[in-house]
Amino acid sequence: MNDSVQTPLNIDPDWWRQAVVYQIYPRSFSDQDGNGIGDLVGITLKVPYLKELGVDAAWLSPFYPSALADGGYDVDDYRDVDPKIGTLEDFDVMAKTLHDAGIKLIVDIVPNHSSDRHEWFIEALNSPKGSAARDRYIFRDGTGTNGENPPTDWVSVFGGRAWEPVGDGQWYLHIFAPEQPDLNWENSEVHEDFKKTLRFWSDRGVDGFRVDVAHGMAKDLTEPLPSEAQLQEIPKEGNHPIWDRDEVHNIFEEWREVLNEYAPPRTAVAEAWVETHRRPAYARSTGLGQAFNFDLLSSRFNAQEFRDIVALNLELAKKSGSSSTWVLSNHDVVRHATRYGLPIDAEKTNEQVGREWLLAGGPEDQLDRELGARRARAATLFELALPGSAYLYQGEELGLHEVADISDDQRQDPTFFRSPGINIGRDGCRVPLPWEALGDAFGFSDAKPHLPQPHWFAQYAADIQDADPTSTLNLYRAALRLRTELQTDEELEWLETGNDKVLAFRRPNGWVNITNFATFDVKIPEELTEGEFLLASVPFDGEKLPGSTSVWFKQD
Structure with missing residues (x-):
């Protein structure tokens, strides 16, 4: 080592x-x-x-x-x-x-792929067909009289053709963007x-x-x-x-x-x-x-x-x-x-x-922002109670919600540029975080962020x-603190709730999660809420479980 x-x-x-x-x-x-x-x-x-x-x-x-x-x-x-x-x-x-x-x-x-600026790929472009440098990637001869057409009509994940010409009758494979040539994993190097x-x-x-x-x-x-x-x-x-x-x-x-x-x-x-x-x-x-x-x-x-x-x-x-x-x-x-x-x-x-x-x-x-946020909080408590x-x-x-209002000239994701009108891209979930309520960039930077907030x-x-x-x-914070304290074996037992809109499970140490997937309040069996109340995704009075809500209990 x-x-x-x-x-x-x-x-x-x-x-x-x-x-x-x-x-x-x-x-x-x-x-x-x-x-x-x-x-x-x-x-x-x-x-x-x-x-x-x-x-x-x-x-x-x-x-x-x-x-x-x-x-x-x-x-x-x-x-x-x-x-x-x-x-x-x-x-x-x-x-x-x-x-x-x-x-x-x-x-x-x-x-799976490097950049087209990687030293290996630059060497490959400057090397002849059949060279060791090109063998690190996936090069193929084109079709047509002089290789002017791609080896196949394959489409890349990001849209457009999956092959790019290099000017000598050969083409290289890029399952994603042209700037991401696929590496050849049959090559020992x-x-x-x-x-x-x-x-x-x-x-x-x-x-x-x-x-x-x-x-x-x-x-x-x-x-x-x-x-x-x-x-x-x-x-x-x-x-x-x-x-x-x-x-x-x-x-x-x-x-x-x-x-x-x-x-x-x-x-x-x-x-x-x-x-x-x-x-x-x-x-x-x-x-x-x-x-x-x-x-x-x-x-x-x-x-x-x-x-x-x-x-x-x-x-x-x-x-x-x-x-x-x-x-x-x-x-x-x-x-x-x-x-x-x-x-x-x-x-x-x-x-x-x-x-x-x-x-x-x-x-x-x-978009119902309030409902989305409420469901997200409930899903998070459900997720964090699971083994794994x-x-x-x-x-x-x-x-945070997705940011939809990004102008075309400010977008960065290649899926947007290679699939116009089909895929808007992933920029909306990659917008810089807001750390502070005041300030031009919400505390992320003293400069203009690379994506608009x-x-x-x-x-x-x-x-x-x-x-x-x-x-x-x-x-x-509360959920992660409790999760650390409650962590137990990687098992769970499903519990009967009497309602197909409500899920409940118990971990081996008595940690119980109950989640109401309905949009309305639901009465749940009293035995499910016995024990120590720990946390709820929204305020919970212990009687009816509100819609789109998850709660944690600790039972003996």
């Missing part, structure tokens, strides 16, 4: 199993150098806020050198810090400050370089990694390549040319050997949008160890859907030997306070409804909520 720059925070190898992880989108968290972009010093100065919030770990979205063609997920150098947001020395100070506060550190790693990257950050005190597009790394592009229509018909269950191939787990077994060189072993969680029954493979102890479960994120605020999702994912966790993960919001989706305030469409996912609302311009007459780890996204503890952010500012005992921020 390499000599570590930082001493591990503790030696508990299972700290992650029921941890609360707070996702930081660095460029929108806190700016201290006045360039309108959040930075590592800003994160360091906000560690007391994170400690008071009560999270177990902070997860940083990409902070690497990048042209920001995709919010930092186009990485120029995997072993450095973007000079616009800090230095390696700033990173070390931040890591130490987090550890001193008892907070673990997780960082994003982006192995790629394997070795990423193991070097894992060790580099582990040696600097990183406790774990979130693996971006974990299901897309291994590919089989054996000729003849299918058409886009044929590609869409191939099941994504082990043998798809691009997604969720069985071979990807060979890569993660290599990574696990590296992660286990450390004491405690470094953790990893897969971002893998795969068929539900395929998810446990990513969470095996011989692989990454944990995988994101995005099912609640897509679900409507509905009792039966929530129960089915929880039951299924606890079974999947047992199958993998890992713990489940619970997510309501992140940097890629419409914030859940907004999703829950939009009209329910039984034919569409919650997230689809949110995207359509944004595309329509975010009309206020379609909870991943929170910055700003959800403030009850709406005027209504003032009422959600952290300093206003800090002084309000009924605020969403203080609800999160």
Whole structure:
């Protein structure tokens, strides 16, 4: 094992199993150098806020050198810090400050593709066909007389063609933006370089990694390549040319050997949008160890859907030997306070409804902000009472809604530019946080923020909520404090409520959660509310459970 720059925070190898992880989108968290972009010093100065919030770990979205063609997920150098947001020395100070506060550190790693400014890709463009430099990526000859047409008609995730010409008859594959050429994971150099990257950050005190597009790394592009229509018909269950191939787990077994060189072993969680029954493979102890479960994120605020999702994912966790993960919001989706305030469409996912609302311009007459906020608070208490780890996204503890009113000339997300009129992009959940009610940038920066903040952010500012005992921020603080005190075995028992709109479950130590998914008050059995009342998402008098409300009790 390499000599570590930082001493591990503790030696508990299972700290992650029921941890609360707070996702930081660095460029929108806190700016201290006045360039309108959040930075590592800003994160360091906000560690007391994170400690008071009560999270177990902070997860940083990409902070690497990048042209920001995709919010930092186009990485120029995997072993450095973007000079616009800090230095390696700033990173070390931040890591130490987090550890001193008892907070673990997780960082994003982006192995499916690099930036087109990465030194490898620049070398590839300056090298001939068939060269070792080009073999690190996925180059193919074009079709047509002189290779003037792409190898296939494949469409990228962000819209537009998935192949880009380089001027000599060859094209390179980019499943995402053109600035994100896909790496060739059949190349041994790629394997070795990423193991070097894992060790580099582990040696600097990183406790774990979130693996971006974990299901897309291994590919089989054996000729003849299918058409886009044929590609869409191939099941994504082990043998798809691009997604969720069985071979990807060979890569993660290599990574696990590296992660286990450390004491405690470094953790990893897969971002893998795969068929539900395929998810446990990513969470095996011989692989990454944990995988994101995005099912609640897509679900409507509905009792039966929530129960089915929880039951299924606890079974999947047992199958993998890992713990489940619970997510309501992140940097890629419409914030859940907004999703829950939009009209329910039984034919569409919650997230689809949110995207359509944004595309329509975010009309206020379609959004019930109060109902969305109330449901979001209830869903949060439900989530935090579940066994497994909870991943929170910055700003959800403030009850932030999605920002819809961003003009086209201020948007940054490539999905917006490559899918005009179809996908509005993800900028609305990435707007810089409001720390203070007063000031041009609500305390985020002394300069103009890189994305515009709406005027209504003032009422959600952290300093206003800090002084309000009924605020969403203080609800999160209370819930996380109690969660730490109540934490128990990774089991739950469903309880009978006598109403299909109400869910209740008990953890092994008597911790009871009751959630009313209806919009009206409901009388619940007295035996469910016996014991010590702990917390409610809105005021609760102990008689009828208000609509869109969740409560916690402790029973003997």
